[in-house]
Amino acid sequence: MNTAIAVQGLHKSFGKAHALDALDLTVHTGEVHGFLGPNGAGKSTTIRILLGLMRADSGSVRLLGGDPWKDAAELHRRLAYVPGDVNLWPSLTGGEVIDLLGRIRGGQDRTRRAELLERFELDPRKKARTYSKGNRQKVALVAAFASDAELLILDEPTSGLDPLMEAVFQQCVAEQKALGRTVLLSSHILSEVEALCDRVSIIRAGHTVESGTLSELRHLTMTQISAEISGQIPALPTARNLTTNGRKISFQVDDQDLDKTMLTLAQSGIVSLTSTPPSLEDLFMRHYAAENSSHSAAEKNSHSAAGKTSRYAAKKTSRHAAEKSN
């Protein structure tokens, strides 16, 4: 079996609100899969369905080859979960919680537990009610990483961690991947996703808008080019957002037009050239920003696969929005 999670056409409504609207998600065994989307996009709802805490209205869900609702207890033997908002039993110490969760799953690696406590700098003798959000997350993370689960479901697990602990977390995920385990990582921290994830799914308003490897997704967006040329500035019909300052020129271009554009530019004599591939943040902002533009435009943007122009428009909006918020 090489698919750990297979979700197709998932729908879930709460009253009149559609939390999930034909959501698709495929996570291959052994990969670290980034699960991205703005707040309220349906990430946690999807995860709760994957955990069998909630039942979908329609659509198919397979988790480790089983039905997450019917086979919940058996499947949970093989997975570990870190909630986004970790709440622990106030009267138990962190160490007790880690042991309790480990034993309920059926054993944990004691050496690994001790090692993780040290790496995450967590005092296991403190009562859970005295832990900060970050420390509560560490408790759940240590319990998850010390388990021998083949699938880790992490729902924004680092939102309360400091940069040092974030680095420890990234090491731990890398180690899990090296052990052949599968990780579904819901996150807002794009550097984390770029560093860790093999594949990414971006959802918005309960619908999957992009899915693929990071390099696949990068092809969908534009490269930023800045250059200084010695000759006349040529006509560049494929360039977007063109600005010129003397002999300096800067613009964005679709990957498919890169070749042609470079040839044109080379004829004018390139003095210096910087090419910035689209960052995940660019990708992300494009989809997030669609929320801000009008609803119909957003729909069009996210559904038309070849709608480069409209995507570009959306991107412009996102820049604008970003500037405004600054």
Add this chain to the structure above:
Amino acid sequence: MHGTWTLIKLIIRRERLITPAWILLLAVLAAGQANRYAQAFSTPQSIADFAREMTANKALTAFAGEVYSPTIAGMAIWKNADAIYTILALIAILTVVRHTRSEEESGRAELLGAGVIGRLAPLTAALTVTATSMLLAGIVTAFSMIKLGFDVTGSLAFGAAITGIGLVFTGIGALAAQLTEGARTAIGLAAMGLGLSYLLRFVADGGAGAAVKWASPQGWSHLVQPYAANDLAALLPSLALTLATIAAAYRLNARRDLGHGVLAQRPGPAQARHLSSPLALAWRLHKGLLTGWSIGYTIAGLALGALALSIPEVSRQGASVQEFLRRYTASPEAGMTDAYLWLISLSLGYVAALYPLLVLLRLRAEETTGRAELLLAHPVGRLRWAWSHLVFALAGPVVILGLAGLAMGVAAGDPLSVLPGTLVQVPAVWVLAGVGMLAFGVLPRAAAAISWAAFLFVNLFGEVLGPIIGIDYWIAKYFVPFPNLPMVLSGEAFSAVPLLVMAALTAVLTAAGLTALNRRALV
């Protein structure tokens, strides 16, 4: 204390439904009862006869207090005032803790504290609103009595007695909220004070005398003697204790850090020793509550059992004594002591009905806080999780009622004599556990409201609310389990049938609740 007024408005907003509801309930308990007695006793002679019979019946005066005024209003208050005082004290504790310690525990106080809010503002706001509600409860009840045409001075004195007990426990609740880090522990601590206050008053009116009564906050409100002495000086200790507890609460509040208690936290074990299953976890979560109830019930059993030795026989001529015997005995041979022991067992059963509901509300709290989510993401089925708590809801009442029965027996001279009386209460208590489980499974968001309403209904309907709205006592048999129990201590032969019916009803309600839980989403 900047921001106090903003916080007061916030608390009023959150309390806008529940506070008017209980103020009205308490007024109905007093005025409704008076209205009913006014219809039932048409002549001064008939109410005086009733008062005389009740005064002689120590088994009853222990519950309700001494008879001070042989008038319609006086007897109505004699009947229900103690219930009003107790309910009000409980409400005061819950309200003040809800707006102080619970807010800190949830982190909401931190959110507000970061605003332009003085350090003492949250405590001041909670105290202001709670104390004002207590004042309103007194005023509304007093005016309801005046409106019905009863003596103005007596009605105002009664209102003052109500406000008095409410203020005392507002202060005690505020103090308890400063001591502990957890809201539940604070409520438990303050409720222990209430239990002690009740017990002292009970023992005093059961025969121990007025000196003991002066040691009980509930006793002070009784000693006002509305419609008789109207002695407001009896409320001086109430006022003094209120001011002392509030002053102490402020001192502690000013000295401690937000979110922390005075009773310090010690570091705990770095590793779990026996914590390896949902059941073991549930034991950790319920152990404190069960221990508290066990200690409380044992102490109550000892005190109430000792009183049984001094219950005098009374003449069986009067109509109300006959009615009393009809309710609490099943054989002409059964004496007043037997009736008393059965009545105590029954009362312990009625109160114990709260225990399984509290247990199941914790189950609900596990769900709302997301702790259940963490646990259920492990190989733990929902039924196994629910059962780990249900075990306590079902076995807990056996433990606490068993301990109370043994303690009563020991104090009354024969260790095993009272035990059957308290143990037959268990299936009736279970029915409430079934109701709680059904509510949790089917209507989780309303589970708390349903549980508290069910507890109040069971406690008030048969004896108190039913008669007020003109429903005969015996109708309660069809709605409340307790009147159906065999009176094994006062002349009735043991019969398993009602117990089996209640157990079966519990099984059906529980099964329905569990089935619903298994189908619904966790929220």
